[in-house]
Amino acid sequence: NAGVTQTPKFQVLKTGQSMTLQCAQDMNHEYMSWYRQDPGMGLRLIHYSVGAGITDQGEVPNGYNVSRSTTEDFPLRLLSAAPSQTSVYFCASSWTSGKDTQYFGPGTRLTVL
């Protein structure tokens, strides 16, 4: 099993550009989530999904969209990138909820100029 995969590993955007961060898992997990990690602030939840077709907002959802058309994939879309979105983004999955063991991808380091 590959576990949780994320692409790209690194990305540089200009302010106003849009892009999609890809996340996929092959563990048949129902729960998937996106976090951003900034120095001194820990991980902050952006959006999460409890199953295909179901998504909800986390702590910092503004500027980001998600969809969950399949169990395996959970892409994160930046609509119009801003320098404040410069961060490291992690996708995670677990069996059914936030209380279960979270399995993380390797992360995407995004810089917005």
Added chain:
Amino acid sequence: TQLLEQSPQFLSIQEGENLTVYCNSSSVFSSLQWYRQEPGEGPVLLVTVVTGGEVKKLKRLTFQFGDARKDSSLHITAAQPGDTGLYLCAGAKSNYQLIWGAGTKLIIKP
């Protein structure tokens, strides 16, 4: 709002020393998880504690959940360079959301 406070933020000690890191909150959590993160990688789960007062051991690492389920500690005995990393605690706010501390960056010098 940072609901989980971790201390210290940074700790650098010599191999063989003991250390304790803390995770504190004014909120009650139904469970609390500890993760370790290495540079360029995602966090990896070390342990989950669920019951107030619970103590779990993982080789040289001892985890404790406070009686009131508001705080937790991680004690490492005879630290080794392989223990180096960022230690994160995360509390279950609900079934669907974890609240994370900012982490303790630990460096063990040979």
